[in-house]
Amino acid sequence: xxxxxxxxxxWLLLFFALPATGQQRDSSIVKxxxxxxxxxxxxxxxxxxxxxxxxxxxIIVRNILISGNKKTRTSIVLRELSVKPGDTVYLSTLxxxxxxxxxxxxxxxxxxNATANVKNWEGRSADLAFEVWERWYLFAFPxxxxxxxxxNQWWVEQKHSLKRVNLGVKAFQDxxxxxxxxxxxxxxVGYTQKFLLGYNLPYIDNKFRHGIGFxxxxxRNREINYISDGNKQQFFRQDDFLRKQFxxxxxxxxxKAISTRHQLVLNYYNESVNDSxxxxxxxxxxxxxxxxxxxxxxxxxxxxxxxxxxxxxxxxLVSGEVSKVGIGPLSGLDYLKFRVKATKYWELARKxxxxxxxxxxxxxSSDQPYIGMRAMGYSDDYLRGLEYYVIDGTSYFIFKSTLRxxxxxxxxxxxxxPKKFSNLPIRLLVKTYGDxxxxxxxxxxxxxxxxxxxxxxGAGLDLVSFYDTCIRFEYSINQLGEKGLxxxxxxxx
Numbered sequence: 001x002x003x004x005x006x007x008x009x010x011w012l013l014l015f016f017a018l019p020a021t022g023q024q025r026d027s028s029i030v031k032x033x034x035x036x037x038x039x040x041x042x043x044x045x046x047x048x049x050x051x052x053x054x055x056x057x058x059i060i061v062r063n064i065l066i067s068g069n070k071k072t073r074t075s076i077v078l079r080e081l082s083v084k085p086g087d088t089v090y091l092s093t094l095x096x097x098x099x100x101x102x103x104x105x106x107x108x109x110x111x112x113n114a115t116a117n118v119k120n121w122e123g124r125s126a127d128l129a130f131e132v133w134e135r136w137y138l139f140a141f142p143x144x145x146x147x148x149x150x151x152n153q154w155w156v157e158q159k160h161s162l163k164r165v166n167l168g169v170k171a172f173q174d175x176x177x178x179x180x181x182x183x184x185x186x187x188x189v190g191y192t193q194k195f196l197l198g199y200n201l202p203y204i205d206n207k208f209r210h211g212i213g214f215x216x217x218x219x220r221n222r223e224i225n226y227i228s229d230g231n232k233q234q235f236f237r238q239d240d241f242l243r244k245q246f247x248x249x250x251x252x253x254x255x256k257a258i259s260t261r262h263q264l265v266l267n268y269y270n271e272s273v274n275d276s277x278x279x280x281x282x283x284x285x286x287x288x289x290x291x292x293x294x295x296x297x298x299x300x301x302x303x304x305x306x307x308x309x310x311x312x313x314x315x316x317l318v319s320g321e322v323s324k325v326g327i328g329p330l331s332g333l334d335y336l337k338f339r340v341k342a343t344k345y346w347e348l349a350r351k352x353x354x355x356x357x358x359x360x361x362x363x364x365s366s367d368q369p370y371i372g373m374r375a376m377g378y379s380d381d382y383l384r385g386l387e388y389y390v391i392d393g394t395s396y397f398i399f400k401s402t403l404r405x406x407x408x409x410x411x412x413x414x415x416x417x418p419k420k421f422s423n424l425p426i427r428l429l430v431k432t433y434g435d436x437x438x439x440x441x442x443x444x445x446x447x448x449x450x451x452x453x454x455x456x457x458g459a460g461l462d463l464v465s466f467y468d469t470c471i472r473f474e475y476s477i478n479q480l481g482e483k484g485l486x487x488x489x490x491x492x493x
Contacts, residue, residue, distance in 0.1 A: 058124065059094070061087045065119065065129040072110055072134060073178040079208045080104050082258060083128060094118070098128070104258060105132060107309040110175060140171040147191035149378065150387045151487045157388060164223075166190040179203060186217075194219035202253060211253035220244040224273070227281045227370060230446040231377075231389040242277055246270040263300040265323075269293065271332070271371070285332070286369030292332025298323035306345060311464050311491060313353040313404070318342045333372055335394075336364045343400075343493050351406040353429075356399075357493040363394035366442045375439040376454075380490065383435040385456030385476030387486050391449050393441035400493045404431040404462065427464040433457065433474075433492075455479045 061083055066074045081101045083089060089097060098116040105114040111132040120127045145166040148154040158164050168188030176183055179201065186196040198215035202208075223237035236242065249267040272291035273284060282288040299322050306315025319341045326334030343357035359381060363372070370392075376382055377390035381398060408428035415422075434457040444450040458476030472488040 057092070058088050058090045059118075059121070060125045061085055061089060061128055062120070062125045063127045065127050066132070067129070068132040068134070070134060071137060071175055071178050072132070072180070075208070076110075076178065076180050076203075077105065077130065077132065079203070080108055080258060081130070101130070103307055105130065108180060109135070109310070110180060111135060135174075137174040137176075138172075139174075140169065143168040143170050143186070143188055145188070149382075149390075151489075152387050152484065164191050166192050166194075168194075191223065192219055192221050200251070202255070209254060209256050211255070213251040213253070215247065215249045215251075217247045218245070224277055226277050226284055228390055228392050228445065228447075231391060231449045233390055236276065236280060238274075238276060240274060240276075242274045244270075244272045259303055259305045261302040263298075263302070265296070265298040265300065267296040267298075268330070269296065269332075281370060284370045286372075289332070293330050294325060294332040294334075295327040295330040296323055296325045297327060311462075311470055312343075312345050313355075314345050314347050316342075316344050333369070335368060335372060338362045348403075353404045353406075355402045355404070355493055357401075358397065358399050360397040361395060366394045366440070368394055373441065375441070376437055383437050383454055383456045383478070384433060384474055384486070384492065385435070385458055385478040385482075385484075386449070386454065387484075388482075389449055391437075391439040391441075391454075392444060392447065393439035393450060396437065396439035398435065398437040400433065400435045402431055402433040402493060404429045425465060427462075429462040429464070430459070431462060432459045 063085055064078060064081065064083070066077045069077055078084075081104070083097055083101060098118075102114045102116040105111055112135050113133045115131045117129045117131075118126050119129045143166060146154045147164045147166055148158055154160060154164060166188045167190045168186060170184075170186050172182060172184035174180075174182045180203075181199070181201040183199045184197075186194060188194045194217065196215065196217035198213065200211070200213035202211040204210050204212055220241045221243045222239065222241055223235055224242040225233045226236050227234050247267060247269055249265065251266075252264045254262040270291070270293050271285060275290065277284055278288055278290055285292050301318075301320045303318040304312075304315070306312035306317060321337070321339040323337045323339075325337065326332070339359075339361045341357070341359045343355060346354045348354050361375070361381075373392040373394060375391050375393035375396040376398065377386065381396075383398060384400075406427060406429050408426070410426055412424040412426060413422055414424050435455070437454050438452070439450055439454075441447060441450045456476055456478045458474050460472060460474035460476075463471040463473075470489070470491045472486075472490075472492060474486045474488070475483070476486060477483045
């Protein structure tokens, strides 16, 4: 516990002390790129400048030239750029703006790579040219997905039973019409039988600000987590289907600039359970009910200003949500929820990065049935080192701190595949981390981890590649003195 507290205190000091240092370093790099345009700091995959022979200290952007986009509409590429024709750009910030625009194109997940250059420099005006390499957009592949919360729970506690695996087919077509829209579908059998279909269209107007989407799904299970005891999920299984769930969701999106996105979500849910579930836990849906319907109306805010949206190492991510579950006669569940998540990333030294994140949620009222009590340990809301546990509750917070160091960065040549996909980038980062958290529950069943401060710490490796892939190997210890090696396939913060 003392180790975790020391790590957290150190990071809190860094949180306030390091931003100015990082900004000074970035500024000096930009100045060097402008005054020494032939520097090796500018590589082919990054923003590049022609030698500066003009005696002016700014340029006026004449045109934005886009090339390489065969599927993606040029208007969609231009939408992601912070510079526009007619803008005045000072030479002291030119390289920085080009590199920021190049990275933003990569953050759309539409492209494998992009370059940025200055062309046709005449007097005080010039063209900015961006070339992109598009990804594969159509995928269809078999699903082999664990039904449990994480790999370790399935492998150790569930004894890697194949009965707890979902098999099926997942297909999605990204960039369907060249407007960064996507349609996706899942059909799974096994532990869960599920059908899902969704579509997202980010822009429906000429100013590229308003978007819409929908999702519909139906699932059913023969096994159910009907209660938690001692911070462990308890399961019950029988031949008949024990739980059925239907979802219909609509989403409206507003994105005026680049970094901020607003969403308004309306979801309709229908939940039903078997008599056997009600007998074992009458509070599963509350008051001995077998089925219920409810509406969820939510406003969500997402802000991201980072070097990468998939695996950020420098920048800031903030998201917030206010949602009302239960409206009018559709109030099987009824609560008001507030949720916030913020993570700050720094480059502390060359190839060395720090991150601090906090996540919090509050529900009102605190009197909820079992399915409304999921707090820590579910989804991505967990402390590293407590993967085997769940902490039920209505309100909680999690604080995470991570120190990473890149040790390898190379490319693997893939045979057979087309040339533009043949170079597989791989990065390996070592890290240390410390987490803390607290979950409040009005009532618990032998909850030894509820209503108390929790601490974990550890070290690990992150293996990162393109197509937003991150494999994490982590060796953690928690305040119970338990140690273990854990495997994850998602970014932790």
